[in-house]
Amino acid sequence: MxxxxxxxxxxxxxxxxxxxxxxxxxxxxxxxxxxxxxxxxxxxxxxxxxxxxxxxxxxxxxxxxxxxxxxxxxxxxxxxxxxxxxxxxxxxxxxxxxxxxxxxxxxxxxxxxxxxxxxxxGHLGPDILADDFTDRLDLLAPGGTVAGPLGACTVGDLLLDQTFVAGIGTLFACEGLFRLKMWPWSRARDVDVVTLLLTIRRHMLRGVAVPVDGREVKVHARAGRPCARCGDRVVRGVVGSAPTERPMFYCPTCQVPRPGQTDEGPGVTS
Ligand SMILES: [Zn+2]
CATH class of the missing domain: 3.20.190.10 (MutM-like, N-terminal)
Incomplete structure (x- = not known):
């Protein structure tokens, strides 16, 4: 997509x-x-x-x-x-x-x-590539964290929720989580969503400045291939639930739940 x-x-x-x-x-x-x-x-x-x-x-x-x-x-x-x-x-x-x-x-x-x-x-969240996006971060994540029902979502789900932030698809969600070594099934309230969104925004803007090559894909659609950081094999999991589940590619060695983080697991993997 x-x-x-x-x-x-x-x-x-x-x-x-x-x-x-x-x-x-x-x-x-x-x-x-x-x-x-x-x-x-x-x-x-x-x-x-x-x-x-x-x-x-x-x-x-x-x-x-x-x-x-x-x-x-x-x-x-x-x-x-x-x-x-x-x-x-x-x-x-x-x-x-x-x-x-x-x-x-x-x-x-x-x-x-x-x-x-x-x-x-009007139902969409702020556009992650809009010039004024960074001004919206305080509203999205007051104090740097996402609270309430959204905070209970997995961070992988939250990134793909266009009513939270518009414009992120599975590629940039996977890549952003990989870059920050975040477990995609962490609860959104437990991670630094502001840093994550800014990382994804910078990556997407490189994709705009240098189409295709600027994306520098490390994990998306690379299941079974070696992680560029540790050499372990990239795995394909799932975020969301039917009928809107989406693939989530990640490195099982670089991206693990931190102690105390709750998670619901990667679903079906291959
Ligand atoms: Zn790795």
């Missing part, structure tokens, strides 16, 4: 290609959404919020898209073969005279009034 860094890079590409220019072509291949509603409108901007993309138009409406599992937006020069946007998996086409943006396999698509965007993203 695309993570916040990919979504932010996608937003920047769409913004650079479309903003400030009128759309000469728009196709929204989605149930109950008008097919050609946007032609003639000027795109104001495209921004990311967590894993959501918001393309704002000058008539006060916003096209909301989400990449979900394997969606993508590709940009091609208008008139080029890639801009033809043929294929069963094309869900959206937005084009001006220079650039054509084609949304493939999108997981969500809605048109909402810009003033109503909160109906789509």
């Amino acid at each position: 695309p993570e916040g860094d990919t979504v932010l890079l996608t937003a920047r590409r769409l913004d650079a290609a479309l903003s400030g220019r009128p759309l000469v072509r728009s196709e929204l291949r989605w149930p109950r959404v008008p097919v050609d509603e946007l032609t003639g409108l000027v795109v104001v901007e495209t921004v990311a919020y967590g894993k959501h993309l918001l393309t704002r138009l000058d008539d006060g409406w916003t096209l909301h898209t989400h990449l979900r599992m394997d969606g993508s937006w590709r940009v091609a020069r208008t008139g080029a073969p890639d801009a033809s946007a043929r294929g069963a998996f094309v869900r959206a086409v937005l084009a001006n005279e220079t650039w054509t943006c084609v949304g493939h396999r999108l997981g969500m698509l809605d048109l909402v009034r810009t003033r109503d965007e909160h109906q789509l993203v």
Whole structure:
């Protein structure tokens, strides 16, 4: 699933290609959404919020898209073969005279009034890649810790809870916990969540600055391969519970529960 860094890079590409220019072509291949509603409108901007993309138009409406599992937006020069946007998996086409943006396999698509965007993203926590994210840490973790019901969650679950913080997926959750040698099933109240979030944010920002290589993956999707730190084999566990359980890759030697930490264990491992 695309993570916040990919979504932010996608937003920047769409913004650079479309903003400030009128759309000469728009196709929204989605149930109950008008097919050609946007032609003639000027795109104001495209921004990311967590894993959501918001393309704002000058008539006060916003096209909301989400990449979900394997969606993508590709940009091609208008008139080029890639801009033809043929294929069963094309869900959206937005084009001006220079650039054509084609949304493939999108997981969500809605048109909402810009003033109503909160109906789509208002339930989410602060965006970990937002410029003002660090100002929100006091609210997320007063005194540096997460209390109440969230504090009782495992830290692996908490990181993936988009209503707590938006934009982190399994890759950056696994990598952040590995970097800080944290046991993913520790109770959130028992770990330094502020340091963890700042570590993940720095890592994600490197992924934005240097796409792909900036991610420096150490454990994610590396089950059975040697840990870069100790040489033990990386293991795949599970966080969350059905139907929303997610894989959690970790090193069983580097990431162990500290004395006194409660844990519920890694679930099924392989
Ligand atoms: Zn290790």
